[in-house]
Amino acid sequence: MSFIKKTEFVKYQFENWFAENPVETGPFKIYQVGEVDTLPGFEVEPNVKLFNEITYIVNGEAEIVCGEDVYVCKAGDVIFNAKGTMHAVKNLDGKPLRYYYISVEIDNAFSKTEEILFEFFKTLESPVVTADKSISNAFQDVFTNLYEDDPLSRSLTTDAIRKILICAMRSFEGKANHVYVPDVRFDKKRIMVQMCSYLNTNVEDINALKKLPEKFGYSYSYLSAFFSKSMGVSLKNYFLATRHSYECELLKSGLSVTAVSEKMGYSSIHAFSNAFTAREGKSPSLYAEKRKA
Numbered sequence: 001m002s003f004i005k006k007t008e009f010v011k012y013q014f015e016n017w018f019a020e021n022p023v024e025t026g027p028f029k030i031y032q033v034g035e036v037d038t039l040p041g042f043e044v045e046p047n048v049k050l051f052n053e054i055t056y057i058v059n060g061e062a063e064i065v066c067g068e069d070v071y072v073c074k075a076g077d078v079i080f081n082a083k084g085t086m087h088a089v090k091n092l093d094g095k096p097l098r099y100y101y102i103s104v105e106i107d108n109a110f111s112k113t114e115e116i117l118f119e120f121f122k123t124l125e126s127p128v129v130t131a132d133k134s135i136s137n138a139f140q141d142v143f144t145n146l147y148e149d150d151p152l153s154r155s156l157t158t159d160a161i162r163k164i165l166i167c168a169m170r171s172f173e174g175k176a177n178h179v180y181v182p183d184v185r186f187d188k189k190r191i192m193v194q195m196c197s198y199l200n201t202n203v204e205d206i207n208a209l210k211k212l213p214e215k216f217g218y219s220y221s222y223l224s225a226f227f228s229k230s231m232g233v234s235l236k237n238y239f240l241a242t243r244h245s246y247e248c249e250l251l252k253s254g255l256s257v258t259a260v261s262e263k264m265g266y267s268s269i270h271a272f273s274n275a276f277t278a279r280e281g282k283s284p285s286l287y288a289e290k291r292k293a
Contacts, residue, residue: 009042011096014143019050023146026158027110032103033142039096044089051103052121053087054168055079056135059259060097063090066127075263078131078168080124100139104161117165124172132167132176133201139164177201191216192230195223199239203246206265209239244279247272251288260284 014035022029031051036042038060046065055064057077064073065088066081072092073079081087091097108118141160145153170176198215202208212235213220227235243264250260261272276284 009039009091010036011039012037016146022105025154025161027107027114028158028161029105029107030102030146030161031105033101033146035098035100035139035143037096037098038091040091040094042089042091042097044087046086046088049081049083049085049087049103051105052083053081053101053103054164055081055099055101056131056139058098058100058136059255059263060095060099061092062097062099063092064088064128069127071128073128076130076133077128078135078171080121080127080168080172082121082124082127100136102139102142102161102164104165106165113162113166117162117169120169120172121165126172129171130176132171135164135167135171138167189230191218191223192227195227195235196231196238200242203239203243204264206243209236240275240279244276247276247284248280248287251284257284257288 012035016033017031019031022031024030032053035058055078057073057075057079059075061072061074064071064079065086066079067085071079089097089099106114106118106121108115138160142157142164145156145160148154167176195212195216198212199208202211205211209220212223216223224235227238231238233241247260247264250263251257255263257273258269261269264272266272266275273283273285276287280287282290
């Protein structure tokens with residue numbers, strides 16, 4: 001069953017509808033899960049959700065109806081539509097839209113974790129928030145293992161669904177994307193490790209380096225000198241290498257050059273192409289094409 005209104009604007013759809021025979025995996029029943037990659041003009045007509053649904057915007061912007069309200073949602077947002085509420089989707093600004101979604105029921109008697117998740121989503125009021133970055137990979141794990149008929153794949157599917165729900169809950173609680181802070185003895189070493197963790201977590205923020213002084217309470221020149229002495233590489237080169245590695249992963253995942261440029265905060269696709277080519281030795285479009293071959 002599908003509520004897509006304008007199918008000619010769908011570039012790719014991985015639709016899995018199990019409403020009449022839900023897939024049971026651990027404490028969860030999956031009623032619907034999938035991915036839609038669209039072109040400008042795409043819409044999902046208004047419909048009442050038969051089950052609780054979590055949506056994650058991978059790329060683009062959309063006007064999404066949740067109950068009686070309309071929200072403008074962007075890449076990186078997670079949306080929760082409760083069972084019985086109105087839902088609709090419409091692309092914004094003539095841009096494409098790509099998103100993941102899952103409709104799932106929780107057995108709240110399964111364990112304490114499921115009890116907490118069940119109670120949280122039963123009373124959730126604000127349906128839209130910036131998502132924890134781990135949600136995207138968790139959705140992909142579901143897609144990868146959903147149809148594999150072996151105990152390990154089923155276990156991975158269960159764990160991935162649990163991760164989606166927990167990360168969504170943390171996102172709505174304002175606890176998303178925590179920076180890992182290890183318990184080390186020396187303050188200077190802790191600051192260095194914190195900087196690495198902060199930059200790795202905020203790899204999509206092209207201005208992350210500029211925010212370090214405010215974040216850690218030291219001047220940029222001090223942090224840069226200390227980082228270089230401790231790590232054997234400059235702070236700037238570390239961040240650029242980390243961003244480049246992430247950009248390569250995005251291109252390998254099938255994301256377009258334009259989408260990667262926008263996601264990584266470049267002023268233009270030309271600026272992204274120049275930066276990528278300088279580090280990789282080939283343009284991002286050529287890199288992506290060779291990875292497909």
